[in-house]
Amino acid sequence: xxxxxxVGSINMDLVTLAPRFPGPGETLxxxxxxxxxxxxxxxxxxxxxxxxxxxxxxxxxxxxxxxDQLHAGLASEGIDLAHxxxxxxxxxxxxxxxxxxxxxxxxVVPAANARVTPAQVEAARExxxxxxxxxxxLEIPLDAVEATLRLGRALAVPVILxxxxxxxxxxxxxxxxxxxxxxxxxxxxxxxxxxxxDFRELMRRAPCPVVLTRGGEGAxxxxxxxxxxxxxxxxxxxxIDTTGAGDTFNGALAxxxxxxxxAAVRKACAAAALSVTRLGAQGGMPxxxxxxxxxxxxxxx
Ligand code: RIB
Numbered sequence: 379x380x381x382x383x384x385v386g387s388i389n390m391d392l393v394t395l396a397p398r399f400p401g402p403g404e405t406l407x408x409x410x411x412x413x414x415x416x417x418x419x420x421x422x423x424x425x426x427x428x429x430x431x432x433x434x435x436x437x438x439x440x441x442x443x444x445x446d447q448l449h450a451g452l453a454s455e456g457i458d459l460a461h462x463x464x465x466x467x468x469x470x471x472x473x474x475x476x477x478x479x480x481x482x483x484x485x486v487v488p489a490a491n492a493r494v495t496p497a498q499v500e501a502a503r504e505x506x507x508x509x510x511x512x513x514x515x516l517e518i519p520l521d522a523v524e525a526t527l528r529l530g531r532a533l534a535v536p537v538i539l540x541x542x543x544x545x546x547x548x549x550x551x552x553x554x555x556x557x558x559x560x561x562x563x564x565x566x567x568x569x570x571x572x573x574x575x576d577f578r579e580l581m582r583r584a585p586c587p588v589v590l591t592r593g594g595e596g597a598x599x600x601x602x603x604x605x606x607x608x609x610x611x612x613x614x615x616x617x618i619d620t621t622g623a624g625d626t627f628n629g630a631l632a633x634x635x636x637x638x639x640x641a642a643v644r645k646a647c648a649a650a651a652l653s654v655t656r657l658g659a660q661g662g663m664p665x666x667x668x669x670x671x672x673x674x675x676x677x678x679x
Pocket of ligand 1: 387389390391415416417418421472473484486517621622623624625659
């Protein structure tokens with residue numbers, strides 16, 4: 379069983395379904411509203427747990443109603459929450475999400491997520507030392523992200539840095555990551571490069587191995603052993619909601635990394651494809667038997 383540690387955000391997603399995205403100053407009538415458990419860190423933790431990993435999370439929640447619900451949700455997925463702080467003087471993170479024609483627009487209010495500290499990461503040292511892989515994203519303070527990258531390097535535990543939401547990052551940090559998992563926009567932003575540069579060229583310029591997600595088109599990947607990027611095509615599905623597809627991809631990638639990059643990327647693409655077939659970031663994330671059945675079905679001649 380893979381042991382995964384996720385250092386990252388936990389949000390309550392406030393999801394509105396709409397016929398299209400409103401313009402500035404415009405009011406639209408939506409068709410449905412729901413709350414759903416989310417946050418890039420929590421989503422990646424849930425994706426990994428459903429695929430059979432033993433998962434520990436490092437993060438922060440407010441001591442409020444959303445915090446209670448999110449804590450209970452993660453616990454019900456079997457995720458170890460010993461390193462998730464509960465803050466008395468801050469609310470839980472939230473994300474206002476509009477879904478229109480299966481695409482989304484998201485505004486995140488970090489709240490408690492902005493209080494995740496390097497000391498919390500250090501307090502999880504023993505858990506991280508036993509992990510097969512660590513996942514970290516950019517919805518928590520950058521000093522906590524840096525602490526995660528440095529601790530992973532010191533302990534020789536691979537760290538997957540998912541540079542989302544997009545931010546420019548110091549080249550030295552990128553060099554500390556075992557894998558960088560951006561989409562094209564996030565890769566260009568992280569490197570401080572022109573967004574119009576060909577993504578394969580951006581992948582060559584990155585100072586660490588890159589697994590680049592391309593939505594429904596699948597993913598490209600390049601590691602040290604394989605200087606030229608290779609492609610894993612996407613799996614065609616009927617998309618309902620793409621929220622959390624990247625998180626599902628990252629969680630699955632971490633779980634299957636020990637099988638080698640080509641196999642892990644293929645399974646991550648399949649898990650991400652399944653995730654978009656249901657509403658909510660965590661709503662469509664597959665359990666292991668579901669993923670196995672999907673892959674067997676898609677492998678038939
Ligand atoms: O990646 C999707 C996630 O981004 C949502 O669950 C939302 O909470 C934001 O963090």
